[in-house]
Amino acid sequence: MKLLVINGPNLNLLGLREPEIYGKQDYAALLDFLKNSAAEAGVEIECFQSNHEGAIVDAIQAAWGVFDGIVINPAAYTHTSVAILDALKAVALPAVEVHLSDVKARESFRQVSYAGMACLKTFMGLGFEGYRQAILFLRDEIKRR
Numbered sequence: 635m636k637l638l639v640i641n642g643p644n645l646n647l648l649g650l651r652e653p654e655i656y657g658k659q660d661y662a663a664l665l666d667f668l669k670n671s672a673a674e675a676g677v678e679i680e681c682f683q684s685n686h687e688g689a690i691v692d693a694i695q696a697a698w699g700v701f702d703g704i705v706i707n708p709a710a711y712t713h714t715s716v717a718i719l720d721a722l723k724a725v726a727l728p729a730v731e732v733h734l735s736d737v738k739a740r741e742s743f744r745q746v747s748y749a750g751m752a753c754l755k756t757f758m759g760l761g762f763e764g765y766r767q768a769i770l771f772l773r774d775e776i777k778r779r
């Protein structure tokens with residue numbers, strides 16, 4: 635089983651600022667964590683990060699026929715991007731949304747998630763652990779189908 639993990643804008647700068655919201659660990663540590671989570675789950679993963687909405691849409695489109703599912707943290711595009719929502723709907727791969735922070739407890743502009751409308755489940759406020767839970771959930775969901 636092959637899963638694509640997509641991280642959106644500025645997540646490559648993790649650890650640099652706002653550690654009280656996003657944690658102290660950097661993006662390299664997240665990649666390491668994802669690698670270990672995939673090994674634990676017994677799945678293959680590929681990780682993709684971009685600061686560009688269109689590049690994320692392209693990655694979602696290219697996942698069709700190649701990956702069995704998508705784990706996505708669209709970062710700020712969560713709250714703005716109908717294009718990412720449409721791409722997820724178009725490929726119709728099982729997808730799970732992750733947020734490091736508890737977006738529900740934050741500003742009003744973070745209360746809408748477009749991408750989340752095309753996802754089976756959302757893990758939020760768990761830091762890196764949310765990605766691990768998303769990978770395990772998606773693996774079980776894909777096996778069940």
Ligand code: CA2
Nearest residue numbers: 644645647648651652709710733734735
């Ligand atoms: O909690 C999450 O994972 C978010 O997707 C993170 C996004 C934010 O816009 C979403 O509302 C929730 C922001 C990622 C920005 O990452 C930073 C990295 C370094 C320094 C500051 C922010």
